[in-house]
Amino acid sequence: MRLLIINPNISESVTALIETEARRAASPSTQITMQTAAFGVAYIETRFEALIGAYATAQLAAEHHAGHDAVIVAAFGDPGLAALREVLPVPALGLTESALATACLLGHRFSIIAISQRIRAWYREVVEANGLVGRLASIRALDRPLASIGNVQGEHEEALHALCERAVREDGAEVIVLAGAPLAGLGRTLHGRLPVPVVDGVSSAVRHAESLAALQPGKAIAGSFAPPPVKPNRGLPEALARLLDGRAPS
Amino acid sequence: MRLLIINPNISESVTALIETEARRAASPSTQITMQTAAFGVAYIETRFEALIGAYATAQLAAEHHAGHDAVIVAAFGDPGLAALREVLPVPALGLTESALATACLLGHRFSIIAISQRIRAWYREVVEANGLVGRLASIRALDRPLASIGNVQGEHEEALHALCERAVREDGAEVIVLAGAPLAGLGRTLHGRLPVPVVDGVSSAVRHAESLAALQPGKAIAGSFAPPPVKPNRGLPEALARLLDGRAPS
Amino acid sequence: MRLLIINPNISESVTALIETEARRAASPSTQITMQTAAFGVAYIETRFEALIGAYATAQLAAEHHAGHDAVIVAAFGDPGLAALREVLPVPALGLTESALATACLLGHRFSIIAISQRIRAWYREVVEANGLVGRLASIRALDRPLASIGNVQGEHEEALHALCERAVREDGAEVIVLAGAPLAGLGRTLHGRLPVPVVDGVSSAVRHAESLAALQPGKAIAGSFAPPPVKPNRGLPEALARLLDGRAPS
Amino acid sequence: MRLLIINPNISESVTALIETEARRAASPSTQITMQTAAFGVAYIETRFEALIGAYATAQLAAEHHAGHDAVIVAAFGDPGLAALREVLPVPALGLTESALATACLLGHRFSIIAISQRIRAWYREVVEANGLVGRLASIRALDRPLASIGNVQGEHEEALHALCERAVREDGAEVIVLAGAPLAGLGRTLHGRLPVPVVDGVSSAVRHAESLAALQPGKAIAGSFAPPPVKPNRGLPEALARLLDGRAPS
Amino acid sequence: MRLLIINPNISESVTALIETEARRAASPSTQITMQTAAFGVAYIETRFEALIGAYATAQLAAEHHAGHDAVIVAAFGDPGLAALREVLPVPALGLTESALATACLLGHRFSIIAISQRIRAWYREVVEANGLVGRLASIRALDRPLASIGNVQGEHEEALHALCERAVREDGAEVIVLAGAPLAGLGRTLHGRLPVPVVDGVSSAVRHAESLAALQPGKAIAGSFAPPPVKPNRGLPEALARLLDGRAPS
Amino acid sequence: MRLLIINPNISESVTALIETEARRAASPSTQITMQTAAFGVAYIETRFEALIGAYATAQLAAEHHAGHDAVIVAAFGDPGLAALREVLPVPALGLTESALATACLLGHRFSIIAISQRIRAWYREVVEANGLVGRLASIRALDRPLASIGNVQGEHEEALHALCERAVREDGAEVIVLAGAPLAGLGRTLHGRLPVPVVDGVSSAVRHAESLAALQPGKAIAGSFAPPPVKPNRGLPEALARLLDGRAPS
Numbered sequence A, B, C, D, E, F: 001m002r003l004l005i006i007n008p009n010i011s012e013s014v015t016a017l018i019e020t021e022a023r024r025a026a027s028p029s030t031q032i033t034m035q036t037a038a039f040g041v042a043y044i045e046t047r048f049e050a051l052i053g054a055y056a057t058a059q060l061a062a063e064h065h066a067g068h069d070a071v072i073v074a075a076f077g078d079p080g081l082a083a084l085r086e087v088l089p090v091p092a093l094g095l096t097e098s099a100l101a102t103a104c105l106l107g108h109r110f111s112i113i114a115i116s117q118r119i120r121a122w123y124r125e126v127v128e129a130n131g132l133v134g135r136l137a138s139i140r141a142l143d144r145p146l147a148s149i150g151n152v153q154g155e156h157e158e159a160l161h162a163l164c165e166r167a168v169r170e171d172g173a174e175v176i177v178l179a180g181a182p183l184a185g186l187g188r189t190l191h192g193r194l195p196v197p198v199v200d201g202v203s204s205a206v207r208h209a210e211s212l213a214a215l216q217p218g219k220a221i222a223g224s225f226a227p228p229p230v231k232p233n234r235g236l237p238e239a240l241a242r243l244l245d246g247r248a249p250s
Helices: A012-025 A047-064 A081-087 A095-104 A119-129 A149-171 A201-215 A238-245 B012-025 B047-064 B081-087 B095-104 B119-129 B149-171 B201-215 B238-245 C012-025 C047-064 C081-087 C095-104 C119-129 C149-171 C201-215 C238-245 D012-025 D047-064 D081-087 D095-104 D119-129 D149-171 D186-190 D201-215 D238-245 E012-025 E047-064 E081-087 E095-104 E119-129 E149-171 E201-215 E238-245 F012-025 F047-064 F081-087 F095-104 F119-129 F149-171 F201-215 F238-245
Strands: A002-007 A031-036 A070-073 A092-094 A110-114 A136-141 A175-178 A198-200 B002-007 B031-036 B070-073 B092-094 B110-114 B136-141 B175-178 B198-200 C002-007 C031-036 C070-073 C092-094 C110-114 C136-141 C175-178 C198-200 D002-007 D031-036 D070-073 D092-094 D110-114 D136-141 D175-178 D198-200 E002-007 E031-036 E070-073 E092-094 E110-114 E136-141 E175-178 E198-200 F002-007 F031-036 F070-073 F092-094 F110-114 F136-141 F175-178 F198-200
Touching: A002 A012, A002 A047, A002 A201, A012 A031, A012 A149, A012 A201, A031 A047, A047 A070, A047 A081, A047 A119, A047 A238, A047 F047, A047 F081, A047 F238, A070 A081, A070 A095, A070 A201, A081 A092, A081 F047, A092 A095, A092 A201, A095 A110, A095 A119, A095 A175, A095 A198, A095 A201, A095 B095, A095 B201, A110 A119, A110 A149, A119 A136, A119 F119, A136 A149, A149 A175, A198 A201, A201 B095, A201 B201, A238 F047, B002 B012, B002 B047, B002 B201, B012 B031, B012 B149, B012 B201, B031 B047, B047 B070, B047 B081, B047 B119, B047 B238, B047 C047, B047 C081, B047 C238, B070 B081, B070 B095, B070 B201, B081 B092, B081 C047, B092 B095, B092 B201, B095 B110, B095 B119, B095 B175, B095 B198, B095 B201, B110 B119, B110 B149, B119 B136, B119 C119, B136 B149, B149 B175, B198 B201, B238 C047, C002 C012, C002 C047, C002 C201, C012 C031, C012 C149, C012 C201, C031 C047, C047 C070, C047 C081, C047 C119, C047 C238, C070 C081, C070 C095, C070 C201, C081 C092, C092 C095, C092 C201, C095 C110, C095 C119, C095 C175, C095 C198, C095 C201, C095 D095, C095 D201, C110 C119, C110 C149, C119 C136, C136 C149, C149 C175, C198 C201, C201 D095, C201 D201, D002 D012, D002 D047, D002 D201, D012 D031, D012 D149, D012 D201, D031 D047, D047 D070, D047 D081, D047 D119, D047 D238, D047 E047, D047 E081, D047 E238, D070 D081, D070 D095, D070 D201, D081 D092, D081 E047, D092 D095, D092 D201, D095 D110, D095 D119, D095 D175, D095 D198, D095 D201, D110 D119, D110 D149, D119 D136, D119 E119, D136 D149, D149 D175, D149 D186, D186 D198, D198 D201, D238 E047, E002 E012, E002 E047, E002 E201, E012 E031, E012 E149, E012 E201, E031 E047, E047 E070, E047 E081, E047 E119, E047 E238, E070 E081, E070 E095, E070 E201, E081 E092, E092 E095, E092 E201, E095 E110, E095 E119, E095 E175, E095 E198, E095 E201, E095 F095, E095 F201, E110 E119, E110 E149, E119 E136, E136 E149, E149 E175, E198 E201, E201 F095, E201 F201, F002 F012, F002 F047, F002 F201, F012 F031, F012 F149, F012 F201, F031 F047, F047 F070, F047 F081, F047 F119, F047 F238, F070 F081, F070 F095, F070 F201, F081 F092, F092 F095, F092 F201, F095 F110, F095 F119, F095 F175, F095 F198, F095 F201, F110 F119, F110 F149, F119 F136, F136 F149, F149 F175, F198 F201
Parallel strands: A002 A031, A002 A070, A070 A092, A110 A136, A110 A175, A175 A198, B002 B031, B002 B070, B070 B092, B110 B136, B110 B175, B175 B198, C002 C031, C002 C070, C070 C092, C110 C136, C110 C175, C175 C198, D002 D031, D002 D070, D070 D092, D110 D136, D110 D175, D175 D198, E002 E031, E002 E070, E070 E092, E110 E136, E110 E175, E175 E198, F002 F031, F002 F070, F070 F092, F110 F136, F110 F175, F175 F198
Antiparallel strands: none
16 A cells, blocks of 8 residues: 655655654555655644645645555645545545544544644634534644744643643543644653543544555545546646646656 | 454344455454344334444443454444443444544545435434534435345345435535445445445444554543443443443453 | 333432422322333433433333323433334423423523533533534533432532522523432522522423323324334343334233 | 413404414413504514514513513514513513424424415524524425415415425424414314324413423523613603513503 | 614714714715614613614614615614515615624634623624624623713723733634624724724624615515515504505605 | 735636626726736636635735735635735635625525536535535536636526526525626626525625725734744745745735
8 A cells, every 4th residue: 555645834854753653653564655845834824824735735746646545635734635635536635634533433522732822723714624613622722932843742742731631621622633743643652641532643644544545435526526627727737737637647 | 453343233144244344344464253232123223223222232342342452333323332432441433433434534525325214314313413414415215115134235236326326416425325234345336336435334444443443542531431430330231330330341 | 191200320319309309390180100220320420321221211111101191211311212202102201301492491591500520521412412502501510529319409509509600600591401310309499599590300391291291292103203113123121022013011 | 370472463363363272272270361463464474574573562561461470472483582581570482482392302303384485584594593493304384375364274274284294204304393373273183194293382382381380490680681781761662661670560 | 875874772872973983984975864763772782672672773764764775773783684674675784794794804703892791692692693603703791881871982992902802812803893883983993903803883884885785786576585575564653564565655 | 995806717708707897896996906817727616726726816916916905816715815814914805705795784595606516515615614504595506518618608698597596486595696707797687687686706805895995904913814923934936935924025
């Protein structure tokens, strides 16, 4: 099983975190290809940054998906995910969708723990777009500056742990979702220290991708996730134009 | 990885269908134990039948979960699932929850295809209880008597296929969920004949169970999925009493 | 008018509380039969305890409903209620449904006052299942151990009163629902001491039962509350099997 | 128990229908006072007609509530009901609220059967305002002119019966609500001819009023259903001014 | 463009505030007619006061709309608005609807700042009736007595400003809605002092009214906002009867 | 007042339609700048096409917004709108948001008329994202191929008119929203031929833009619509980088 994982932001240190957790979560026979956004921002907290990350991700997916059995958009918030699901011939997964799917198997209401105050509104809108706001207990987030996006866990482990505890005790969280690629792997660090199950986006996405590759649910050829109708386009990167024109990747 | 799968109804023919599909979906190293309800009805269509199935399932889970890494309640509608999640030390999964989790990774709106008109209202309430009614495109069902619960697929394959097609064309379904253990495996039969991805409860549950066993999210010891507070009980089967008393299984 | 009231837990002291309040609320001509669960737990706080209580209640209802005009499931949370509504020839009522129906006649948003922190999640899910979460202002609960389930009111009256006050002042409650059979009758004790109307599950259920017996709305013979289709069953207590087979009670 | 029932429209023939059904539904000891709107329209189908009916009802309630134990606003749609709940010292009930409360005790989803196409949108908004649109299966209505508002039942009985049947068969209605004072009593005519329970607004309201009078839940003195803060007013009918000023009725 | 603005309460000082802000917001060519309720209360905080205000507003609208291109109901809460939309030949607008429409163009979630604790429940119900409760971050309100309804801004400016700040910081408000005619114009006073966009009901309504007059969307002649079907009426003020009878205003 | 209008697709013929309707709707003093996407597809029907359109729009907005008082994203579906709202110093508006805001001032429930079956799912998700799905009566669309995207109105006027009629008659639409830039101006053609008010996205957006420019609600400097926190970025077009870095446009 071959898996393409795309980091929608430009931070190689975050790509490394994602890769480490992905390899831990993957079955032995799974082969992983990592890609990092060629353009964009250091980490994505807002709708505008997500817009950029979505486009960068779409280009990488278009260029590199050939030969893979699934594609993971490895930023919480899932920039560009639903769009890619239309055009890719293989399953596309995101960290939020995957983490929420796992969380829903472990309890009724979940809380999301995030890396910044600013990111909360965007995450909430993504949960709303997933139709799951009725199961959202809370979104809690760090309120201090991040010295290094690649070392949020090291720097803020205790604060993050405290946020989890408060979500359980004060908000009624039955499951904790650790949100965002910078927190990939934190679930392992906190293992045994939290009173409720904990879910990580990267490992959830990797496992769901393996499952979809095994279950072979099929690609939509009708309905709103079929490839877009072929029509004139102009000025696009070659790989995107190929996807839209229904041509095989080069 | 050792998996306990419980059929909440009394039909061995349905247990056989579940087992066949479960073994196809499972990883090679997964060991599967099947159990069939000791009491109950031939197949579950209503809330009252589900109440009985839930109690039968709880007894089997209490008696047999030891030594397993996950337990699957193998009836669509998930009788007793949330209750078992409180008391079992390992993950508990159901066909509906698992199928919906998979469906949500493949499209925004899904339709459920079911075996009888009567069953529709109960399924709808289960989707509501999962907080996903906003993503439900429709529930369509056979409207003819079932000659044999173990051979619904053989007898009604074309009618079931036609229901899937209508759900896509008329209801806007982006994913099809084939509901109910009697339809286990139908997704493979219809492979390549449906215009949108198709999801099966049994295979979804098996794969999610393997994933949870691998990811080790942890068991709740606080919140509403922690084991119930120990308190006096009376008149219960020994295995249930042990679970409630927090004693190890015999 | 003859009324069967079933206590889904095993505590005779709670049955006594229910009976006292039921007799106070009932019209002079109403005859009341009390039944206490033959098996189960001292009081129900969780989904698993409710699963057990539902089955115990179903057996008692099957065995004893003959000759009654309505049946009340006398635990807040309504274990087994919707299931019984399918099979019983007379109206079935629960404490939660009845209390919420009354509360909705007295104000737009209500708060529920409960006996333990643990019980809150389950109650919330029951309100969700009733489709009334949009009118739920809050669920507040005692956070101290209960020395005696038959004397929660005596032991915690002031704390319960304080919870009511806070629900009105801080949560915007326009009606207070005192939840749980152990609080049956507390509304009378607090009469005149609360700034908003107060609703009790037991007395609401008794009055609604009398009303339904008088109004004679009819029993469903089609749709999802008709009796389940007759089909093979096995291993069930005689009274349950009779209900499923559509045979008259012995 | 003394009950004031106000017909918000000007049709004495409708008042007579209401009174007949109310007396049938009432307990023997209940005394009923009827009032008909002094101004307004023949029957209420729209928001503007309801605005007028609400004001006419408020005046009658202000003038005549003294000496009664409850007040019923006897038009489906409940014009002015929530407003009266603030100012009256006794419970105020409406046909819609009462019918929906009863229906919720009999099934999960209900359909409303109404007298005109035009009335449907207003009824739907009232169900929305009650927070119960998730339990609304459908609103079906006559599509022919009404020769006489006092004889809708006689003239259209078969058409109304057919609408009920379709609601059950096509819309999944588990309970039928016969809407509107002009249909008061139709439930008795159709008794035994419908496959699901049937609910009537007038009889439901009468029984709920008796229950509230018996249960004595108390009048709000805080929160949003307390009497409005006393403040300057001008130009109001004497009875309304008395209510606002907190003066006893003359 | 000629605009009729009706103040549903009896306070001329509030009418003056509305007029000042309306003239500031209006285009130079817009002509404004002000009307103050002939009967009612000093300011509207409750459903009952709104019922009275709605009827007073309806009379003024019926009497004075001729020759105008739009009518504004100038109380937050929009008493009578939907009703007037049925009968008036020109667009009818309200402060809440208009403010929410503007707020939705500026951010995803808004908070409402109001003049009294009591008023909060009613405002919340109006937001619910507009179907926008999912975008409501909070309603915050003054908790001190109002010495003069015409000088709330002068007396409580700092407290109102603090409420806005808290809504942004603690509730996640992305837009602030200053609610109620007594706060008309406060947005200008606070200009530059708030961290998010601020919306005022009066100025929003005036601008929307001008836009609708320019866009000419047309008056409903079918559906639920068409004029009510002509039918017998009795006892109404001449202007209301004319509207109902479909006669031209005198 | 200077207004920048961006067509997110590459069709100059659609830009011309937008411009014509915008100029008709604008006040005499409003100056309009048109821009057409430099890359993308002929018209946008799907999430993937919208992803591309969003990025093309963001670049044009970044390059050209200086000197304008508001920016309109002139494709129904509002690609990139919420993202632009964060970074632009002036109000950003979209056709969907603007049309829905106008529709909500004219009735309670609206239907959307669209140019293709495929486009319906995406539009529905946009209405969901706006939190207005409770007010959506239906989305109806043409089901025939479009010979020329610049002449949909000419080619399909009668079919579009018929869809509007059915939405009113069968779906309960109280307002019609003509969706998509290719239908800009159709509302004027149909004027007087529809039984309910009709709303057009382009003219609504132009009028709302003028209103916001006049009302000066202010730009968010806190909360989730403040400019994104400044952080490292790489590889972006100069204009986007300037926006992210908080530098003035060149």
